[in-house]
Amino acid sequence: MQKKKILVVSLVVCAVVTLVFLSLPKKGVTATNTGWKVMVSNDLGIHCTCPDSSLISILPPANTLRAQVFNGSEIVTDPAKIRVEYSVPFADQLMTDPQYLTYLDNANKMYPTQEGWAKVSRTNPVSIVGTPLKSGKFVSKPEHNMWVAELIPVFPPKQPAGGEGTFKDAFGDIRQAFPKVTVTVKDAVTGAVLAQNTNTTTPVAFANCCTCHREIYKDKFGQYPANPLDSFRQTMLAPHDLKHNTDLLKLTQAGIPVRCSRCHMDPAVGGKTPGYPLSLYPAAAGLRLPIPAKTMTLSMALHQGHNLKNEFHTRYAALGFKESCEACHPGKETVGCMRGLHVNMTTASGKKLDFNCSDCHGDLNMRFATGQLLDPWSYRTLPRCSNCHKSNIGEWTNAQIEKYGKIQFGGAYLNSRGHADNKILCTSCHGSPHAEIPSKISWENIFYSTFNGGKAAPLGKCYGCHTDAGYSGWGRPPHGMSDNLAP
Structure with a gap:
């Protein structure tokens, strides 16, 4: 009998404790330092x-x-x-x-x-x-x-x-x-x-494919296509079929859109080239289907295919672009992809920066000669900040990226970290590639201005994160390439 009483009391106590625990407010994380x-x-x-x-x-x-x-x-x-x-x-x-x-x-x-x-x-x-x-x-x-x-x-x-x-x-x-x-x-x-x-x-x-392909269609047929897609049918797919003995145009007529990376390797979508197996595309039976290219990456196919055509060079020059990249890529003269400090900053000496794509990436002839397009989207072939800036800025070497773990496809800027025992991404303080702060797009600067005393600049003051601005011995992040930008 005594054991039963003890058991009942124990159960009641447990129940009360449980109810009290459940009724307590949830306790979350606590903010520290600057929040x-x-x-x-x-x-x-x-x-x-x-x-x-x-x-x-x-x-x-x-x-x-x-x-x-x-x-x-x-x-x-x-x-x-x-x-x-x-x-x-x-x-x-x-x-x-x-x-x-x-x-x-x-x-x-x-x-x-x-x-x-x-x-x-x-x-x-x-x-x-x-x-x-x-x-x-x-x-x-x-x-x-x-x-x-x-x-x-x-x-x-x-x-x-x-x-x-x-x-x-x-x-x-x-x-x-x-x-x-x-x-x-x-x-x-x-x-x-x-x-x-x-x-x-x-x-x-x-x-910007339509920029030229609509013009090519007009040259061939005497008028612009009623549907912009017709320019691709006649000036892209049909020539590909003729040159490479394929039936891409018929493939689209069978209701199967062409995905270039099914045959041309592209790391941006995984780097696989599965082709067009009939098990997945039975409607393609009887068509001359392209064979996955072993070495012709999508980057190489697109750049080489255009660069070999004199018509391409005359057209982009006639359109007023400073260099061929702008004819296809949504660059600074069209959409404005290149909008960061390299085109939107005045140095301490009063020089206005106005870079072109090739200033960092090199021109196509150089990229072909060095094999860059055979290994696209890679830290091994993309430009480095240290190509122009001092070498001690914290950008990781290829060996460091391979040793400590590649974050993703892309260049060294995306795969480098520094400060706080190499924990902070370069992009966190400096902004996205091609949009390094200050950006021409006003709202991309707002976050950085908040922590820089109202100035659009890379994060350059310790007090943005630390309560003691002088704790580091520098009073600012440990590389001087942006000193003239710091508020």
Whole structure:
């Protein structure tokens, strides 16, 4: 009997303790030093996609954001403490955009689910790896001290009124190339908002293919095509079929859009060249299908194919571009991809910087001669900051990148870290590639101005994160190449 009483009392005590525990308020993380902040950058200056995916696609909509979250000077990557989310305010607008819908309707024809790609549709608007369009969560990458939202399927939204950051597409629509999304850091326990950046850019535009191909169509047929896609049928696919003994034009007539990277290796979409197996494309039976190229990367095919044509060089010169890159890439003279300090800064001596693409990347002849296009999107072949700046700025060598872990495809700038025992991404303080602060796009400077006393400059003061501005011995981050920018 005594044992039963003890058992009952014990159960009652446990129940009371449990109820008290459940009734206690949830306790989240505590802010320290200068509080919470989130530094967000993009992995490219601008992402190119195609305005219509029903015929041909070089790249799908895919925008990757990298975030570093700080509580004071502490980098936080623990999902048990915080969660990092993004939201796309123009997502609903894209869902009524006929051009964007061609991506949703045709994505799995180019990226079949049987190969492991995500199911994409109008009822499931996600990227080819399953990242949602409207909102989603960043994934923690503690080994790189960051959070990543990979391949968000954003598209340049229409902005008929024009204004800063807009361009006119092949269909006559005015679009925004630097649309803003919101990145929010929340307490994983309480859901309280700890930090938020409402000016995060997801830069995306269209390649300038129509600039020349519409003109070539006009030269051949005496008038511009009624549908811009006809210029690609007649001046891109048909010549490819004739030269390489393929039936790409018939492939599209069978309802299968051409995805260039199915035959030409492209690290931006995984680097695989699966070709067109009939098991996935039974409608292609009887057609002369292209054979995956073993050495002809997509970068090499596109650059070499254009560079060998005299017509290409005369056309871009006639259009007034300073160099050939601008004829295809959404550069500084068209959309404005190249918008960072290299074209938007006056040095301490009063010199206005006005770089061209080739000042860093080299011209095509040099890139061919050095084999850069055989190994595209790589830290081994892309330009380095140290090519011009002093060598002790913290940029990692190839050996360091390979030893400590490559973060992603791309150059040394994207794969380097420094400060705080090599934990801080270069892009967190300096901005995204081609958009190094100060940027010509005003809203890309807002976050940096907040921590720089109102000046658009790379993060250059210790008090942005630390309570003791002189703790380091420098009083500023330990490399002097940006001294003339610091407020």
